Amino acid sequence: MQTSLLDLGPRLRSLRRRRKLSQQEVATAVGVTKGMVSKVETGRSIPTLPLLFRYLAAMECPVAEFFQDFGPAPPPPYVHQRAEAAEPIERELASRGFDYLQLLAGEGRDFALRAVLLTIEPGSRRDKVTTDAYEFKYVLAGQLDYEIGDTVLQLRPGDSLFYDGRIPHVPHNHGTEPARMLVVYLHDQLLRP
Numbered sequence: 181m182q183t184s185l186l187d188l189g190p191r192l193r194s195l196r197r198r199r200k201l202s203q204q205e206v207a208t209a210v211g212v213t214k215g216m217v218s219k220v221e222t223g224r225s226i227p228t229l230p231l232l233f234r235y236l237a238a239m240e241c242p243v244a245e246f247f248q249d250f251g252p253a254p255p256p257p258y259v260h261q262r263a264e265a266a267e268p269i270e271r272e273l274a275s276r277g278f279d280y281l282q283l284l285a286g287e288g289r290d291f292a293l294r295a296v297l298l299t300i301e302p303g304s305r306r307d308k309v310t311t312d313a314y315e316f317k318y319v320l321a322g323q324l325d326y327e328i329g330d331t332v333l334q335l336r337p338g339d340s341l342f343y344d345g346r347i348p349h350v351p352h353n354h355g356t357e358p359a360r361m362l363v364v365y366l367h368d369q370l371l372r373p
Contacts (some may be wrong), residue, residue: 185292186223186285190270192235193221195246199239209238222271223294224345225312226367259286269296277304280363292367299360300324300353304340311345313365322359325352 196206203221207214211234219225220235227235236246246314261284269280277300284295294313300322308327317326324335328349335341335351343349345365353359 183225185283185287186294186347188226188232189221189223191246191271192227192232195236195239195241196221197221199241201239205236206235219310219312223269224363227291237320244353259284261285265296276329277301278306283362294365294367296363296365297360298351299358300351301358302351302353302356306350308348308350310348311365313345315341315343315345315349315368316364317341318362320360320362322353322357323355324359324361325354326350327352 196203203217204214207217210217210231212231216225217235220227220231233243236243265284267284271278271280272320279299279301281297281299282294283297284293297320317335319335319337319339321337323337326333326335326341326349328341328343329347333341351359351361
């Protein structure tokens with residue numbers, strides 16, 4: 181089984197939970213903030229190798245064991261995923277009402293890409309977040325106010341948005357119906373922490 185770079189976060193979260201450690205315990209042991217642990221585990225940030233090695237050491241997991249599922253075979257020149265293979269992405273508890281469904285994930289030599297369907301329930305709120313990726317949004321349904329830094333944009337079906345995810349951002353659904361967006365994250369090696 182070949183595992184993608186984008187699977188690091190969920191694998192680290194699973195390992196932490198099996199070890200019965202809190203995010204704060206790992207953060208303290210690794211020397212980062214709890215927020216950084218959360219960003220790594222939810223795929224908002226891809227860890228550097230030194231951070232990954234400290235993370236694994238804190239959980240007493242040999243590096244070889246963690247990477248045993250990473251296969252040496254080169255990826256095919258395309259990525260294909262069937263609809264039934266789409267999987268929910270677990271986010272922070274503070275992101276209630278924000279439902280992510282991973283449609284596709286793939287990587288090239290210098291980048292990794294993840295496409296998700298984001299459903300935002302009416303009245304859902306959360307704090308602004310940052311992501312170590314460029315982000316493309318395409319509104320499929322509903323209307324949103326989208327905060328990027330100090331700017332608020334009003335988005336409706338058919339509107340597109342592209343920005344550097346390191347700028348704090350958050351969508352708000354003030355309507356009465358769920359809003360849906362296609363979201364594409366492009367993790368460029370220049371944006372990796």
